[in-house]
Amino acid sequence: MFFERPEAGRRALLLRVHFSDFHAQGDDSHAYAEAPAQAEALELARSAEIDVVEVVTAKRRTPHPRWFVGSGKLEEISRAMAANRCDLLLVNHDLSAGQQRDLETHLRARVLTRTELILTIFAARARTYEGQLQVELAQLKHAQTRLVRGWTHLDRQKGGIGLRGAGETQIEMDQRMLGARVKRVQKKLADVRRRRDQSRRRRRRESVRTVALVGYTNAGKSTLFNALTRATVLAEDKLFATLDPTHRRVTVPGAGDVVLIDTVGFINHLPHDLVEAFKATLEEVSAADLLLHVVDASCENPSDRIDQVNDVLSEIGALGVATVVVYNKVDVAGAHVGLSHANVAYVSARDCDGLEELIELIAQRLGVGANPATVTLPVEDGKTRAWLYRIGAVVDEQLGEDGTIALQVRADKRLMERLQSIPRVSCR
Structure with a gap:
């Protein structure tokens, strides 16, 4: 941006280093821990439309202060880049500015760190x-x-x-x-955050609940969002296919219209600058009434990804928000679709399997009681009756001898309070 560097092409070599003594590095040791999974690094490169032609691995006790790797490994990298006609080195770590400068000077090629690769993807995905x-x-x-x-x-x-x-x-x-x-x-x-805050206050005044989808990138959040809302949000098999938050209304029986929010995916070692920059978006998560933590049931270590997402949720102050864990892609993983228990659901968003059980779980977490309440209203109040049917709250209906309509209704606290405020409507 502000300095002259070699031009970056699309043909790259990937460097991944394991440091056995990173705990001895002091306060910044986390930056030099074992690199994130190689498969994930290759996926990041694919999402950035970069062709990785070879992967070079290395083991060191500590990073070399000048080149990050030793001189022998540096020469190996230089030969491999020349043999493969690579004009880009992807380093699956973060480097100091000096290390990056010296590597580029020696290799005469652009060097991209993990953070810069993620920023490149984000820049390509941002639409709003x-x-x-x-x-x-x-x-x-x-x-x-x-x-x-x-x-x-x-x-x-x-x-x-x-x-x-x-x-x-x-x-x-x-x-x-x-x-x-x-x-x-x-x-x-700051102006954007003020407008978002005004929208959230307006939803609270109107008693509209918000449910935010969170999860590791490429877990299938956008596919689930589309399945629940019948929307057409971009859903691709790429990391960070969705960057801009999307809002849609969906009807949850007993809770009425709920705003569902699709958000940016998280990733291991998510750059802190990104978390800080995306606060306006991430505040939607911390302010939600309920989180749907979408997990790729087919990935190798789903529990690790759950922990990594929870780390980001903790950083943005959202770890205490009520949460339903949604294991997605069970059609690939072979798990039992629709099996829900203790705030956990198993679905296939692609095949729309298990969604009814998920919506029922959402309703429960939003406070919709299992036992219906009886709502009595005059027969001429067709507007209230139609509204209750539209939001899926009516379980049964009977016509009383006195000309009133008795509805068996599943409702949360907010809906009951709203019904009690309507003239000539009684609730018990």
Whole structure:
């Protein structure tokens, strides 16, 4: 962005390193823990439309302070890139700015870290104004950490218009420019957050519940969202296919119209800058009445992914929100569809199997009682009767001898309070 670097192509070598002594690295040791799964790194590359032609692995006790890997492994990487005509090195870790600069200088090729690869995908996926702002903020925050001496253009500049004094360096000017852009984007995002907060307050005034879908990326959230709402949100077999939050209304028997929110997927070692930048979106999760934690039942270690999603939920203050765990893709995993217990559901969103049981579980978690209440209303009040049928709350109907209509209704607390406020309607 602000410094001259080799052009990045689409033909790449992937580097994955296991560090056996990362706990000795101090406070930043987490950045040098064993790299995330190789399969996931390859999926990230595929989602960014990058062709990984070879994977190079290495083992070290600690990262090399200059090149991240030892000189022997560096030469192996250089030979492999030349043999495969690669113009890009993907490092499945985060690097210091100095390490990245020195690798690019030695290899004469672009080096992308895991964070930068994820940012690249996010930039390609953002469609809305809000999404583009959030990605830009994350990119700017990351760029601020990349400004180091040694890039070819970061030499001392002469004074002049726009430069502070006769000796401001290019790196100082870049820092100032980045800081100004960060402030402008943050101001625009603050306006977005205010508008979202107003929408949430309006929904609360109207007693409309919100249910947010969360989960590891590519767990099938958008497919489930489409199945529940009959919408057509983009659902692809790619990481981060959905980036911008989508809202749709869905009817839950006994709870009425509920706003269902499809959100961005999480991933292992989700860059902190992304979490910070996407606060406007992630606040929808922490403010929801219920979370549907969608889990890919066919993945190798679903419990690990559940833990990783919970780590992000904890970071955004949403771990205490009521949650239903939804194991999706059971048609692939071979689990029993529709088997629900203790806030867990098993579904196939693709085949629309198990959705009725899931909706029933959602209703229970939103406070819809198992035992119907009796709602009595005058026969001429067709509007209230039609409304109760529309939201799926009516279990049974009988016509009384006095000309009233007695409805057996499943309802949550909010719906009962609303019914009790209607003239000539009695509830028991």
